[in-house]
Amino acid sequence: MKKSFLSLAIASTISMGAFAGVEDLLITEMTQGSDASVGSVEITNTGSDAFTFTADVTAFQRSSGKYDNELLNADAKPLLTGETLAAGASLVLVNSRSTEEFRNAIETQGGTVVISTYDSSNKYNNLFMTSDDGFFLKNGDTVIDRVGAVNDNSKWAPNTTLRRKKTADGNNPAQSGTFDATQWQNILPMRFDDLGKSELPAADAEDIMDIFTCPTDKSEIKSPSEVQGRGFTSPLIAEGKTESDDKVAVEGIISAKVSIPNEGFYLRNFASDNDPETSDGIFVSSSAAGELKVGQTICIGSKVAEYQGQTQLSADTAFSWNVTDTNIATMPTDIQVLSSDNGSFDKTLERYEGMLVNLPEDLDPSTPSEEVKEDMRITRSFSYNYLSSPNGRNNMVAAYKRPNLQPNHLHVAGSPESKAAYEQNNDYRLVIESATKSSGTELPYYAGFNSDPHTNYIRIDDSLVNAQGVISQYETELIPGTDKYDQDYSLTITNQLTSDNFIHNLPRTDEPDLNDTVAEDDFAIRISSQNLFNFFNSPFGGDNNNFGQSRGADSYDEYINQRTKLVEIIRAQDADVMALMEIENNGFGDASAIAEIVNQVNIQYVDERAQDYNGPNSTENRYVFVGFDNNGNQMLDNLDAIGSDAIATGIIYRPSKMSVERTRVIPMPQQKAPTIVNDLGEVIKDQNQEILENGQNYHRDALVVTFIVNQTGKRLTLAVNHLKSKGSTCWEEWQGVEFGNATTWNNRTAPDLDYQGSCAEFRVAGAVHLGEEMEDVLGDKIILGDLNAYGKEDPVLVLTENPRNKTIVTASHTFLGPKPQFNEDGSAAVITKTYGYIDIVGEKFKEKGKTPWSYSFSDEIGSLDHILVSPSLKDRVIDATDWHVNAAETGLYDYQNRFKGTIDGTGTHKFYRADIYRASDHDPALITLSYKPGDADANVPLNLPKLRKLIKVPYQIPTGVTAQVGDVATVNMTPTNDEERLDLSQMVLPNVVVSNDATALINFEVFGAPSAIYNVTVSLQRDGQIVEGSKQTFKAKVSSRDSLIADIVEEETDNTGGDGSAGSAGFISLLSLFGLAAMRRRLRK
């Protein structure tokens, strides 16, 4: 025997079981429309024996004429395996989300329902028939029967039922691997009354098509405005229903044809009804409008529906309308706010729902337009909207009059004002859509942006004027903790826009608008806070972090682009000390991320000559980072990572301006709460199969550095923070949520009643700890960084003030190491103490009549990045600002290559430029402080660093003493510790002759003083005599500047450990101990 015969025989033996009766299976009916839950396929056993499906007989959906998707059960096995179909019986495959009612009807009609249970770990294995899909059965590798043409990717079966017809001789048709439409009875709209019944229609059964004819009696025809009516819903829909009982005939002119937010066209009245309360337009949802043109007259028969807040008509097929081929243009109507809208912008937009409109430069002419023009402002730059299918796409959001401010930014979280602000944001929102879906890298309505996005940029707070389009309404975001969605109005732009349509109210600037003008003799210190947007260098030659993560650049090209932009933005801020967030937590060695940033920034500062010291490229501008020897091994290296996250905070500063006195890490509280479980005690998981909330949550540890401002004895302590984000939950979020027996909690976000996002209580715990720890710090203090809290949210209230005495509660189960932070049983604490810091950016902006913001999330802006100063600093503050260089811009400009279209030969996308814009996702916050040389805290010597052996000793002439021209100022310096036997032979102590009567400050240029602490005496002499009251004595510390190589700072004693002498307490006070009540008052806390 030939081998091939043998193998054939064996193959048939093995697959024998599958052959028995499989030729009797026939696809006998199919339903599909736009709603997948009513899609179904009926399979009938036309044989005389029962048939049990083996794994060889498999069911496939032919999706969109392109993809063969096998249907699987929850165990990822073929869906039909094991099903038994009796002779002459039918089974009906239905979608997993089909209703109970739908399934019961099929069973009542004699069918066996097979639910497509699908395997959630794989994609596309549910039965999901949506007008453009087909279906086939396979036996082994052979397609045995099919419905739907293999490569038809059109919506070939809208709202359709197909029933297999008998052959002309009255027999059942044969299986066929190709689709022959003539074998099927076509029913439109679809019917379900035959599903499950195995009897086939006769060969001559006619198609049942619902064809609309426009009534001849004009009185039976409605206009769009009559359908819309005056309210939010159509008068043609009965109370409590979402659809009219009957179809109505509506006639109008097509004003626009778009596919966003929903596919279809817009009809308008032939003539306006001149009632501003009613819209003169309506949307017709249809995927069958391919042949229709704008300007044509349409008479349509449709039920009126309220769908996602929008009154609309719908048509599955072109049979639903009659076309008159007119070409009548539609002039867009200016949107105008009326007093009858009662301040509701939703009400305004409802009056234009379905209409072609224009956004004028002033939507409310009733207000004095010379003063304020109410226009539409961009409140979310062009970016992905994070909605689920089919609404997920890139678009923009505008808001009436102003960008949407996060409700808690100006109003105490949870207050009625905050809730009102939230409602107003919802009310003022207008989603800006394109007529066709954007690829994410171009704006279909703005060719100038597409060709030159760097010149034709769009920013948050831009006014959008004279954009034309149609107003729709649809469901957008899921409201946290509910099953409900926000409903928002949208404008689908239909005209081409230019830069004239976008008015920059906050145009790009290349440096922050920050005043650092000081009084004569004074100097300014500039401080800033910048989030570095996950700067990771470990994949590109840097030290590894201990957490095995890289959240930054995905490629070397991206890394260079990211670093370039960050270097530019750091230089542009020109800060003397800078707090950094989101930098890789890979320690403080030479190859750490912070070292890399500092080295790159310093490259530009090359001018060494003294005459260039105030120039932009002076070496005086060089930075060094503050190193923390976190593991105490006396080395700064990659093992000094701080805290438990892959990102950390950092501080860089200019040694020319300040010197480090002490450094410290404040470990922040951790939450160690129980894992969230259901009523049975089972751990609940989320849609990604990860534990919903394991109760373990962390902040980044705070870095605290005390500087002495050079030429002064003023301490300035910076605490740099990055509190737990709002994005992922803490234990608190799930308290009060009823889980029942659920083990998964899919796509359900936690309730957020006060809009603080997740973990507000945990951030309070962090703020309390920080406030407490900072209380022991002497001198001026600044808490800065990304607090992940808006201006009036609980953590900021704790650190500043709580004027309305809001009840602020911490998280539960927070620990400092093994120590419970508040109560031993882990319960939460109510915080009544506040720490009195001043939100200085907010305060300065208030003086300027502006609102600060540093971050854009969704379509709301607000400040997460704060500079909170101790009251002692307030009088030194010159200015403070947010610099809108990042958050106002679209993320297209950032360094990342993903979703940016073509990458050119330099590894870069077309939106990238080596500039400052969108270097990060957060705006920097900046502050300037004023100091006078010679200012000092009590018991702090002036810090006088040497530069080439030269120091300047400041002499503030005391008030009450007036210098006169010709007076001679003298300085004398003697080391405090004469045991050091310093060589003072080189020291030059100059006399200075006063040349100006207004002199208030004299700087002695002292040369050659060795590093030491000196007693300094300065005075004015006139005619050889010391001017009365002019003599000043103080201590000064002469030292080398802090090195440009980060070093470990050994702290000096803080004088809290006694002075070694028991005599000070004295035996007399000791004797007073005899009375126990006189025991020494507890010193601290």
Place this chain on the structure above:
Amino acid sequence: MLNKSTIAIAIVTMLSAGSVNAVVLDGDSQGDHVRLYGEVGVGGHFDTHADYNHDEFYDTKGYVDDSFATMGVSGQREKFTYRLELDYQRRNWLGGDGEFELAIDKLYVGYLLTDQQWVELGLTDTAFDDYDHFGDFTFNKSIETGEAGDQENTVKYQAKFEHLVTGVSYSYNGEHKSGALQGDIINGYVGWMTDLLSVVVGLETRGGSNGVSKYGEQEQIGFGARLKLMEEFSIGINGFIEDEDLSTRKSGDVHLDYQTFRNQGLTVSAKYDLNEHWEIISSVNHEEYEGWDLISPNYDYSELPPEYGKERRWASLGFNYRPARDIVVSLEGRVGEAPEAGYAYVRMYF
């Protein structure tokens, strides 16, 4: 330097045994003399308990040896006195290694101002050290009063009148037994002694190390009392309250951020003399250290909290057996949150 517990023992022994015996090497009727004295003791602590060890033992195990020997020479010539004492002792405290070491325990010269008053200069007990366990009859240590113990560079004045006892000492640059600087230490006591009731109150203050060690300033009050209810039965009470500043942070070698910790302890003890050979001693004890308190503001949260919480309580029952003069056999058992289950010791004096 001498382990404080053994000092306590020595004092208890002295007071309970009535007198210290010594070998008189030389002496005359004027009172001038040279004496050799000493002690050899063998024994230790049984079943020490890791969960309850505060800083008592260098290690917790079945038996922690605490054997001890001391030998000293003391003398007097006219009004001048001197003393040199050598100890051979175990380094038996937390952070020690349990090995023997030889140390000079006392090295001073003194002067007798009157028969009731004298001064000492050198390495000696600070004043309060003599009475810090006055109301504690136990042979083993119970609640430890954290006074200064022996110090170098000490000037001490003491007086003992018929009923009144008093003393005061000043130590320059005092040190913890570990050698860490504590700053100048002044302490003193005043007491009233009668056959029926005796009461002593002690006070101490120190200047702190100013960043050199973890020890900052400290103030302490201690008290002790004994009441002889019957000829054979006495009860005692001993306690202290201390506010001690300790460093909560260290940068490099510098100790920083001293915070005040309040510590207090109380012992109530009783002694019953069965006969001339046997006595039974019992105590109940309570002590609390702020550093143990998990939710005190200054708790060092880099460490796990102690098993016993913010306070320790235990009780003891033991006996002393004196088979002959200058020999003491001690046995003690403890219940409660005690760092050891039992104690056994044999001592001989010469």
